[in-house]
Amino acid sequence: MNTKKISLLIMTAIMAFTSCEKATETAKRPNILFIMSDDHAYQAISAYGGKLNHTPHIDRLADEGMIFTNACVTNSICAPSRATILTGKHSHINGKIDNLMPFDTTQITFPQIFQQNGYQTAMFGKLHFGNNPKGVDEFMILPDQGYYLNPDFHTPRGDTTIVGYVTDIITDLTLNWLKNKRDESKPFMMMYLHKAPHRPWWPSPEKFEEYTKKQFPEPKSLFDTYQNRGTAAKTAEMNLLTHMMYSHDSKIRPELLEKMGSKVTPVVEEFQNGFYGPYNRATEEQKKLYNVVLDSINEVFEKEWPTMNDEDKMRWKYQRYMQDYLACISSVDDNVGRVLDYLDESGLAENTIVVYTSDQGFYLGEHGWFDKRFMYDESFKTPLIVRWPDKVKAGTTENEMVQNLDFAQTFLEAAEIKAPQDMQGESLMPLLMAEKEKWNREAVYYHYYEYPSVHMVKRHYGIATKEYKLAHFYYDVDEWELYDRLNDPCEMNNIYHDEKYTDVVNELKEQLDQLKLKYKDSPELAEQFIQQHQNIKVDKGNEFW
Structure with a gap:
């Protein structure tokens, strides 16, 4: 064999070894399975201490991972919440302030970033805005709210209808991709998105x-x-x-x-x-x-x-x-169990971060209500459970103030991908890794815009800490509300005008101003959105509200 041939073989071997080494390094990055239901109240998860129902499979994630008791949203309504999750930005930045206003499609979403950094990406279930999600290799998503029975799906190859019950079908699609379509040489980022238990609550x-x-x-x-x-x-x-x-x-x-x-x-x-x-x-x-x-x-x-x-x-x-709402959740829990079982059986569980959350909370008769939208806890707080074997200590509870605003940056850091500087959240990695000394958030910011509209919940913004919650209702009123979250957890007594809390009010208002400045929100922006909203017709006959 001549010298040139020997050199060529050596170079080929080195390249193959280097390529193999890179593939191995890539494979070591964690897979991410993001499970989100729609309108799943934390009160309807037994791991949160709820007495309404039993959710053994979601509870299993809590037993094997970390459960957050002060997770909340930036804007308690479906499409804006999803836009915040995808972009890591508040509604006034990503443009999706309510279910009517269009999403700013120039925004970069975290699936795009994962795709650009060697991850295989997929999305099955409810997105609620847009028919062609960016950064997703494979998707089958419900149009708008979607149907419980024999649902239609948008796919890269056109629309299709599948006979069956939507929660089962979304899970079938997810499992089929994991079993048969996944590229085993790449880590994956999968979004497994349930329609249930959104109104009108048709169980199987x-x-x-x-x-x-x-x-x-x-x-x-x-x-x-x-x-x-x-x-x-x-x-x-x-x-x-x-x-x-x-x-x-x-x-x-x-x-x-x-x-x-x-x-x-x-x-x-x-x-x-x-x-x-x-x-x-x-x-x-x-x-x-x-x-x-x-x-x-x-x-x-x-x-x-x-x-x-x-x-x-x-x-x-x-x-x-x-009866109907909890029946829908029972199907979600059963199907989450199917996916967790497959992760265990296939060995994927060992290197997969599993997240369970909802797009916001929901009222289950508290205050006589159903639906969401308010900054009161049942609507404002959302379930959040994270399992990451050998990384997140099993059976831990975290009470720090975290938001859906933080998800994108958390996933990116876990995957060792640098997050864009314009994302507004905070990575939850210090909390997940038991490095709480690196976490310094004391308060979160909230802003709800969709008024006048279905359910007629007035526009408001506010600040929440572990101890207090201050909200300002505006537009056609000018009213403030303050709640002591520790001594009045049901938020039945507005103490804003109580002289004993004057210092608390002043301090929270100062913090609120700082948060509005930090997140680049302003009265001018709110007025701009109000004018845009008024030009959009609200169809109260739409069965999906």
């Missing part, structure tokens, strides 16, 4: 049957009169008795409502096609399964509703709400 047939037989404990503030709160709480349109819909939400057939006429009080405005829109997605076989339970619910309603007083009606609506 078997969960529907199971949960309608259950009764659930009522929250202490179910019959809240808002006497110690301001205008915003008194005028919001999300009360179970007066705003939760009979057909769309409680599954009462429109024909029965028409038949009963004036016997159905209070009168509640219904979404057009609110019942048959979701129900008619079902096949005839699926309808047969649902009809057994639907007939039972409607028979009880026809017989008992006219004899009930308002207190009884409130309790009846609460139980119907919880």
Whole structure:
């Protein structure tokens, strides 16, 4: 063999070794599985101490990782929350201040950065804005809110419809990608995004049957009169008795409502096609399964509703709400268990960061409400659980103030990727790695914009610390509210005007001004968004609100 051939072989061997070494180094970077449900209240996760239901598979993540008890959002509404997560920026920066305003598509999202740095990326489930997510190699996403039954999906190859129940289907797609489409030479960043338990809360047939037989404990503030709160709480349109819909939400057939006429009080405005829109997605076989339970619910309603007083009606609506909502969550928990089992069986669990969260919290009858939007805890706080074997100590609880604003930078640091300087969050790595001395955040900033609109929750911004929460409701009012989070955890008493808290108010207002400056928010920006919002038509007939 001549010298040239020997040299060529040596060079080839060196290149192959170097390439192999680089591939090995790349493979060592952690995989990331980001699991997010829609409107999953932390009160409906048993790991958070909730008494409503049992979520063994989500609890398993908490047992094997870290659970955050003061995780919160920057803007408690679906699409803006998702935009904040993807960009690591507040709503006024990424442009998605509410469900109507367009997302600024020039924004860089963290999946793009992962893709550019050697990660394989995928997204299955609910995105809620845009049909072609940037930085995602493979996706199948629900259009807008999507359907529970036989859902449609956007894909890179066009639209398709899949027969079945949405929570099961999203999981099937996720598992199929992990098993059959994943490039094993690359780390992956997977977004596994559930539609459930978003309104209108259609459970799978078997969960529907199971949960309608259950009764659930009522929250202490179910019959809240808002006497110690301001205008915003008194005028919001999300009360179970007066705003939760009979057909769309409680599954009462429109024909029965028409038949009963004036016997159905209070009168509640219904979404057009609110019942048959979701129900008619079902096949005839699926309808047969649902009809057994639907007939039972409607028979009880026809017989008992006219004899009930308002207190009884409130309790009846609460139980119907919880039966459907928690049934949807039970399916989410079952399917999370399927994915966790596969990670264990395949050996992927050892090098995969698993995150479970929701796009925000939700009211489960607290203050008499459903929905979200307010800065009060049930809406403001969100579940957050992180498992990272051999990195995050199992069974730990963290009470520092963290936000969905922080997710992007956390994932990037975990993957040893430098985050863009214009991201506004803080990496949670010091907390995850038990290096709390490196964490210095004392307060978080919140801003809600979508008013006037569905549920009529007034615009407000505010600051929250572990001890206090200060909110300013503006636009058509000028009211401040202060809550002692430690001594009044249900936030029933506004102490803003209590002289004992004058120093607290002054200190929080100063901190609030500093946060607005830090995050580049201003009254001028808010006014600009108000004017833009007023030019967009709000369709209250949309069944997906």
